[in-house]
Amino acid sequence: MEKLFNPKTVAVFGATNNEDSVGYAIMNNLVGSGYQGVVYPINLKRKSVFGIKAYKTLKDTEDEIDLAVIATPSATVPGIVEQCGEYKVGGILIISAGFLEAGEEGKKMVDSIKKTAKKYNIPIIGPNCLGFIKPSIKLNVSFANKMALPGNIALISQSGALCTAILDWSVSENVGFSHFISIGSMIDVSFGDLIDYLDKDPNTSSIIIYMESMTKSSRFFSAARAFSRNKPILVLKAGKSEAGAKVALSHTGTLAGSDIAFESAFKRAGMVSVETIDQLFNGAQALSKQPRPKGDRLAIVTNAGGPGVLATDLLVKLGGQLAPLSDDAIRDLNKILPPMWSHNNPIDVLGDASEVEYGGALEVLIQENNVDAILVILTPQSMTDPVSIAKEVVRISKKYSKTILASWMGSADIKAGQEILDQGKIPTFVVPEKAITTFMDMVKYTKNIDLLYQTPANIPSQFAPEKDKTRELFNNLVKENRYILNETEAKEVLRNYQIPVTQFELATTEEEAGEISERIGFPLVMKIASPDILHKTDAGGVALNIQSKEEAIKKYRKIVASAKVYKPDADIHGVMIEEMVDKKYELIIGSKKDPIFGPIIIFGMGGVAVEVFKDLNVALPPLNMALAQRLIENTKIYKLLAGYRGMKGVDIKSIQFLLYKFAYLIMDFPEILEIDINPFAVDEHSGVVLDAKIVLDEEAIANKVQAYDHLMIAPYPAEYTYHVKLLDDTDVLIRPIKPEDEPNEKEMFANFSKQTLYFRFFGYIKDITHDMLTRFTQIDYNREMALIGEITVDGKTQMIGVSRIVSDLENHTAEFAIVVADPWQGKGVGAHLMDKILEVAKRQGLKKIYASVMKANDTMVQMFKSRDFTFTSVDINVFYVEREV
Numbered sequence: 001m002e003k004l005f006n007p008k009t010v011a012v013f014g015a016t017n018n019e020d021s022v023g024y025a026i027m028n029n030l031v032g033s034g035y036q037g038v039v040y041p042i043n044l045k046r047k048s049v050f051g052i053k054a055y056k057t058l059k060d061t062e063d064e065i066d067l068a069v070i071a072t073p074s075a076t077v078p079g080i081v082e083q084c085g086e087y088k089v090g091g092i093l094i095i096s097a098g099f100l101e102a103g104e105e106g107k108k109m110v111d112s113i114k115k116t117a118k119k120y121n122i123p124i125i126g127p128n129c130l131g132f133i134k135p136s137i138k139l140n141v142s143f144a145n146k147m148a149l150p151g152n153i154a155l156i157s158q159s160g161a162l163c164t165a166i167l168d169w170s171v172s173e174n175v176g177f178s179h180f181i182s183i184g185s186m187i188d189v190s191f192g193d194l195i196d197y198l199d200k201d202p203n204t205s206s207i208i209i210y211m212e213s214m215t216k217s218s219r220f221f222s223a224a225r226a227f228s229r230n231k232p233i234l235v236l237k238a239g240k241s242e243a244g245a246k247v248a249l250s251h252t253g254t255l256a257g258s259d260i261a262f263e264s265a266f267k268r269a270g271m272v273s274v275e276t277i278d279q280l281f282n283g284a285q286a287l288s289k290q291p292r293p294k295g296d297r298l299a300i301v302t303n304a305g306g307p308g309v310l311a312t313d314l315l316v317k318l319g320g321q322l323a324p325l326s327d328d329a330i331r332d333l334n335k336i337l338p339p340m341w342s343h344n345n346p347i348d349v350l351g352d353a354s355e356v357e358y359g360g361a362l363e364v365l366i367q368e369n370n371v372d373a374i375l376v377i378l379t380p381q382s383m384t385d386p387v388s389i390a391k392e393v394v395r396i397s398k399k400y401s402k403t404i405l406a407s408w409m410g411s412a413d414i415k416a417g418q419e420i421l422d423q424g425k426i427p428t429f430v431v432p433e434k435a436i437t438t439f440m441d442m443v444k445y446t447k448n449i450d451l452l453y454q455t456p457a458n459i460p461s462q463f464a465p466e467k468d469k470t471r472e473l474f475n476n477l478v479k480e481n482r483y484i485l486n487e488t489e490a491k492e493v494l495r496n497y498q499i500p501v502t503q504f505e506l507a508t509t510e511e512e513a514g515e516i517s518e519r520i521g522f523p524l525v526m527k528i529a530s531p532d533i534l535h536k537t538d539a540g541g542v543a544l545n546i547q548s549k550e551e552a553i554k555k556y557r558k559i560v561a562s563a564k565v566y567k568p569d570a571d572i573h574g575v576m577i578e579e580m581v582d583k584k585y586e587l588i589i590g591s592k593k594d595p596i597f598g599p600i601i602i603f604g605m606g607g608v609a610v611e612v613f614k615d616l617n618v619a620l621p622p623l624n625m626a627l628a629q630r631l632i633e634n635t636k637i638y639k640l641l642a643g644y645r646g647m648k649g650v651d652i653k654s655i656q657f658l659l660y661k662f663a664y665l666i667m668d669f670p671e672i673l674e675i676d677i678n679p680f681a682v683d684e685h686s687g688v689v690l691d692a693k694i695v696l697d698e699e700a701i702a703n704k705v706q707a708y709d710h711l712m713i714a715p716y717p718a719e720y721t722y723h724v725k726l727l728d729d730t731d732v733l734i735r736p737i738k739p740e741d742e743p744n745e746k747e748m749f750a751n752f753s754k755q756t757l758y759f760r761f762f763g764y765i766k767d768i769t770h771d772m773l774t775r776f777t778q779i780d781y782n783r784e785m786a787l788i789g790e791i792t793v794d795g796k797t798q799m800i801g802v803s804r805i806v807s808d809l810e811n812h813t814a815e816f817a818i819v820v821a822d823p824w825q826g827k828g829v830g831a832h833l834m835d836k837i838l839e840v841a842k843r844q845g846l847k848k849i850y851a852s853v854m855k856a857n858d859t860m861v862q863m864f865k866s867r868d869f870t871f872t873s874v875d876i877n878v879f880y881v882e883r884e885v
Contacts, residue, residue, distance in 0.1 A: 001123050001189070001197045003090025005134055005179065007066035008037045010141065011058055011089070013080050014071035014096075015041030015049045022071040022095055025143035026131065033147060034138035038063070058087040066090040069131070069141050074098030077127065078112040085120030092117075093141055094126035099185060110187050117188050129184025130160030133167075135177055136203060142182065151176020152205035153284050154198045156183055156191060158212045159238075166277065175281060178203040192219030199227045206284040209235040210277075214262075217596045219809070221269055221712050222780045228270030229452055229778050230771050232287040232445050234280050235271055237262050260602075261594035264618040268713060270452045272445045282434060283441040286405065286427040293403040295372040296443045297323035298436075299365045300346035302377035303353045303384065307409065308346030311375060311432040318440040322346070323371040329364055336360035352383045355392035362393065366400045373403035373439055377432050378417070380410045386417030394424030405439055407432040451630070452778065453739045455716040456622035460664050462657070466496040467668055474671055474696065483673075483696040484531035486573050490692040494677070497665045499658060501689040504578035510553045516577045517552035523580040526555050527691070528563045532570040534693055537608070539566035545580060552577065581688055585640060585650065586679035588616070589659065591666050593673050593697060598710050599666045603659065605637040606679040622715040623663035628656040641682075648684040655687065670710035673697035714781035720840055727828045730791060734836050737786040737802065739778045744790075744799040746773055753822050759857045760819040762878070776802075783807055785844070787837050789820075789829050800824040803833035805841055805849065814841060816851040818860070825859070834863060841885045850882035 010030065014023035030039050031050045040061045041049035048054050055061050058068070068089045070080050074096050084092055094113075099106040117124050125132065131142030135150040146167050153176070157163045160182045167180065178201060181194060191209065193216075198204045207227065214220060224233055237259070266273045274280055298320055302308040312322060322345045325333075330343065337357055342348035347365070349357045358376065365371050376393055378386055386408055397404045406421050407429045408414040421428040429435040470493050477485065485493070491501040503520055506529055507513040517524055528541030536542050540562030543555040556575050563572055588606030593599050597620065604616035617634045619627060632638055632655060643649030658680070666672060674695040681690050700710065708715060722734040737745075749768040757765055779786055789801040801820035807813065816837065820830045841849055851869075853860045855877055864871070869881040 001091060001193065003066040004093070004123055004125065004189075005132075005139075005197070006137065007090065007139070009040065009061075009063055009065050010037055010067045010069060011040040011042050011055075011061065011065045012069045012071070012141075013042045014069075015043055015054065016046065017049055022143045025145075026069055026071055026095070026141060029140035029142060029144070029147070033140055035140070036137070037066075037139070040065070058083060058089065064088075064090075067093065067141070069093045069095065070126075071095040071143075074106070074109060074127070078109050078116070081113050081116045081122075081124070085116050085122055088120070089122060092122055092124045092126075093129075093131060094124060094184075095129060095131055095143065096126075097128040099127050099187070110185075114187055123193070124188035125181070126184040127187065128160075130163045130182035132182060133177070133180040135180070142180075146171055148180045149174065149176035151178060152203060152288060153177050153281075154179040154181070154194075154201070154204045154207045155209075156181045156194055156207065157210040158183055158186075159210055160184070162210055162277075170281075173281075175285070178205075186215045190216040190219060192216050192221070192223040195220070195223035195227050195233070199223070199231075204231070205288040206231055207233045208280040208284050209233065210238065210280075211235055212238045214596050217265075218712060218782070221265060221597075222783055224269040224271055225452060225780055226775075228449065229774050232284065232292075233269075233271045234274055234283045234441070235266060236274050236277065236280050237266075258594055260616075260618050261597045261600050264600050264620050265597045265712065267448050268451055268620045270445070270448045272441050272448065274441060278434065279437060279441060282427070282429070282438040283445075286438050286442055287445060289425040289427055290403045290405070290442075291401050292442050292446045292449075293373040293439070294446065296320040296440070297370060297372045298439060299323045299325075299368070299371045299374045300377065300432075301349060301358065301361050301365065301374060302346055302379075303349055303351050303358075303381065304377070304379040305342075305346075305348050307377050307379060307407070307432050308342075308348060311377065311407075311436050312346060314433050314436045315440070318436065320436070320440055320443065323365075323368065326368060326370060329368050332364045333361060336364070351379075351381050353389075354383075354385065355388040358389045359392040359396060362396050362404075366396065366402050366404075371402070373405065373442075375432065375435050375439065376404065376406045377435075378406070378408050378414065380413040386414040387420060390417035390420040390424075390426075393426060394420060397424065397426060403439070403442065405429070405435045407435045447630075451627065454624055454627050455738050456624040456627065456663070460661070463498050463661060465498065465661070465664060465668070470496045470665075470669065474669065477696065478701055482531060483698055483701075484534070485694040485696070486529045486531050487527060487576050487692060488529055488573070490675075490694040491689065493665070493694060494689055494692055497661050499661055499665075499677075499689060500687060501692070502578040502581055504576055506574050506576050507556060508574035510556050513556040513575060513577060514549045514553045517546065517549050520577060520579055522547050524552060525578050525580045525690075526552065526559060527576045527578075528559050529573040529576045530563060530567075530570045531573075532567055533563060536691075539563050541566070581681050581690060583681035583683040583687070585637065585682050586690075587637070587655075587682060587687075588676070588678040589662055589680050590676045590678065591621075591662070591672065591674065593710070597712050599672070601631065601659070601663060601666065603631050604635045610678060620712055621663040621666050622711070622713065623660055625653075625656050625660055628659040628663075631659060632656065650682050650684055650687070655682065658687065667711060667715065668707050670700045670705040670707060671696050673700070717781055717785070720785070720787065720836070722832075722836055724832045726824075726832075730827070732800070732829065732832065733790045733792075734787050734832060735790065736781065737777055737779060737788050741788060741799065742773045742777045744797060745777055745788075745802070748799045748801075748821050749773075751821065752819075756819065756822055756825075759854050759860070760817070762852070762854065783811075785837065785840050787833055787840070789824075789833055801829045801833050803830075803837040805837055805846070807844075807846060811844070811846065813848040813850060814846050816849050830859070830863060834867070838867070838885070846885045848882055848884055850880065853879050853881060855879055 015027045016023040027050050041054040043054040046054045068084045099110050133140045133148045135148045163182045406426050408418050418428050488506045505516045507516050524546035526543045533539045546552050586607035588610050590602040591599050601619045605613050615636045619631045641650045676693040679690050724732050784806045786804040803818040805814040864881045869883040872880045874880050
């Protein structure tokens, strides 16, 4: 998309001198704005527009066109796009509306445009958008009435009207942008494409997104995860209410998706979801100015009690906590502050505090291990000097790497102090509540980044599920053309994954009911077994506390009769009889397939009141034990499960393990549409499934979707783990790279010779930065694979080489690279790493592998030749090599 955003030539279809038209507004923003490129108005009727010669077609310009802007009636757009394709235009921006949001005719035009874009490989932004602005080159191809200021925030918005409002606000607030993009209906270029592009832009420090709907969800998710590892993305998702989702659908013509799934996806992608436009900008600016906090423990320094109390109230409400002060900190503060200071957090330094008291308190708190961040509040009082205190806060902040926020309350009296704080990269807020909200958004980013480091494997290491039994059960159901499991079958599936279920048997006659009841023992529960009756209580299909054989026989008759009245055509398999369990807490554990993000896992308070309390948290699979813990912790019932006010807590680790096993069931079987375990009864001794429902996905079964293809996040590919022996009999483990390999890779890179670095990077690199190592080790297994060679010396692991392939968006071709540590060159490490990564490429369905290699790198040249790569000379130093997989 380089030509889209850095065009040397721009052609404007629909350019006109008519002041009431969009074409006029675009020309007005382009001409005389300081943009250094060439502008070509395209107009069939006019000889000139804005005093510039107009052309009937692109061919008439006799110039290469980097960017074509289309602002003509929708019916003309498909033909113009075809013209752009034939002329080999670099990129297209479609301003025009009247497509996906305009019914069947609009969809036909979209299909035509998409077909043309694919045919000519042209990126298209829009349609139905405001356009975009790139302030650094004074490029404004929009019909907004202002030019954005230059800065480091990139804005991507689906709402053009919201863009104009934000633009107006940003100019008045002196907020600048690297890119200001209205993306519209996203028929081609999507959020994910733009995030990937902006990830490589050195002038973009953060991205803020206004989102109504989603296309190319997998691409978005992968790009967001890659970007978030180094720089923040904040997103405001509209259409959260049912009414809002309908409006979003009519506005963009694409699926809005469920709010709970979006929230889960944003968390797992390391993004920060916010509720207001204010939060978008406050969070982006704060994260660009300050280090992100390590936790949610905040210290508040204030010269007035009231603002400190209000800040504390909101902090606790949003899930943060006041940092506890150590005895040493209180002793040090006593030496600095007047006797009447608060002796607690918030630290009230009193109304007459100067820069001495503020600075002294800040120095103490900033060195406290219990403090993750500090909020400095100042209210203007007659003896207060906002400027001196601001200078002191800035001075101290530069000495340490801890999050500092400020709230200089008031207006004219504190303006000079605010400016000093702003210049000193201290985020400043007029009221402390905004500072607290921003702090908690920063905490969210920290927590979500932690999720990115988690790499659950696709093969469970702590239990062995009986996949074959489950596969056979599902196959038999499909043969019967039955896609809803009865409770007996659902519990059988869960038992195959070592998820504890009650002792149960299915009775198909009264006599069997009597026999089974005696066999299991009393008290008992009896439930109707029918795939057509999912809500058994509503059908009168449940009987509790059965105490005798005779009662079991009577209840059998009654349950079957009630079920037939409730649903006369129901397929009744019998009555399930199971032991009655009485435990303290009831949980719900479930999964459903979201149309955008695939399966999501649900955990929370269960039982009959699940829809009343709605105490639920969600996560995307795969899960490991750490991710399962996060899923449990973010619910209200967690406090009870952990033990509350003298009550014994339950075994949290066993619930974690249950969720871990449940996630593998979801991962292994894309055939599952929904699972509902409600309730899962648990106490301090154990937990057990009391009821379960499973619904199969007819579409996934018909399309033969393979395991893991239905997941938004690729699990750690443990199947690409190999043990090999080198020429000198050294044992080497070859496996996919993980985030926790960063220290070992750093050590390996630090010991590379200059020649090894030169051959790998085609130049000398002074330092391998943390950002580079993050990119190397925290990879998306859907778009990249890196295999490392690892040995163990004296109990310590050591990385001795890495091979890597990075695939294109269509997963057809991939670029290959390899490097081996100097002491291990010539021992067969490179050959093993190369052969294994080529094997991975074949298993992943890639068609072609290519690479660049220095001609002087004799070893690699020979390795490529011996593996039938074809060679093309690029220049005197470099070969381009490729081979079919």
